[in-house]
Amino acid sequence: MNVQTIFRATLARAPARVFSYSTQAAPAAAPLLLRIKADVKDAMRAKDKERLAVVKSILSDLTYLEKSPQAPAEVTDSVIQVLVQKSIKKRQESVLSFQNAGRADQAAQETKEIEMLKVYLPQAMTEQEMEDAIRKVIQEQGATSVKDLGKVMKELGSLDPARAPKKTVSDMVKRILSSL
Template sequence: MLSRTLFTRPLTRAARTCAFYTTEAAPATPQLLLRIKADVKDAMRSKDKERLAVVKGILSDLTYLEKSPQAPAQVTDSVIQVLIQKSIKRRQESVLSFTDAGRPDQAQQERKEIEMLKVYLPQAMTPQEIEDEVRRVVKEQGATGSKDMGKVMKELGSLDPAKAPKKDVSDMVKKVLASL
């Protein structure tokens, strides 16, 4: 009887590279990130150094966030907007520091950067809109006092933090529950 021997050939280059492709779809790139990257290109073309520095700062903060241990599973528009809000808050603190130190030129520069960053944020909810939403949830949950704050906050977790910052919502919940 003749026995067959199997000869194994090394994988071809094409076969080796195909082994790394997956059938899973890559997560969609957030629209805000695409807009920011386009603004970087526009700022470079127009040689607007101030705007370029601000927009590159956003991308830098985003890269830092992605590499940190507290990184979200997926970067969304909302995550980017919260990151921009934090950047605005840092600049507002800088404005106060520069004003106290007698540096109005630096404070003015920080104000200009704040205005450049606000372009990327959605229209924030007014305090009245937040209060209306809180009152609706309090009524739905049947909350009677401050002991129900966790229940109300859990229900309000669906609010976009870019439109209604968590601190503002929390303060409003405390106010509404205290008035009951």
Template sequence: MGLKEKLQEDLKNAMKSGDKIRLEVVRMLQTMLKRKEIERKGEGKDLTEEDEIQVIKSEIKKRKEAIELFEKGGRNDLAEKERKELEILNEYLPEQMSEEEIKNFVEKVIQEIGATGPKDLGKVMGAVMKELRGKADGALVQKIVKEKLQVQ
């Protein structure tokens, strides 16, 4: 089942169960995907799975930033709402790789490229993220690459 079908099914279930937050998140996600689809059609391209993941990750990033700001402002009620939305959004991402799997993949890429130190950070990050986009958190990947290349 594709993401659009899953969202449609979840929309129905949220309406039946009266889960207002899930309903809100699913509708927002459908809207954002529709906007991205229209944008891609304007470029003469179809919406890809990578585009869908990008939209979800963008919304996740917004929620994380909002949580941080609400906590700084002492608005824990609003921060909690954002956390619930974040939890729901994470359900739509593909299974994320574990830290150990990422480390192994990074080591393999470093050997393939022949990277030796901090100057190769860009090359390694580019090659790793090309393969792991959507499957691993970029910040975690960057941290692991820096550790492996001993970047200060």
């Protein structure tokens, strides 16, 4: 028996579904994810090791999130932007630590990385925009005291966490409700 005969015999016995192709399209990747992957390639081509390390750290954080039990159903731009915000916050804490330790060179490096990461964030809501949205929800809900914080925050869940961080929104809601 030659190889072709063996191959044909194997094909004849194989279940049909092994060789069928799916017609379903792969899920579309988030535009920001595609941009980040393109930036990795650009940084490699430019041999920009600092930028490459920063961009790869975003992809690493994303991979870690996807494998965690709290993984979102799908990766959206908003999910990636929240990851970038967390990464920026870590680096800001590192800057303070390095400055307290007298390591200006390391603090400058972390500051430079923060600037590289900010490129991936949308423009944040202004204080006035957040306050207007919060006051509108408070009025709609009829909230009168800090006890109504949960109701108000639930309605404000529709705000993009990349443009209006939940901690900032929560603090502002508490401040507004306590002044009523």
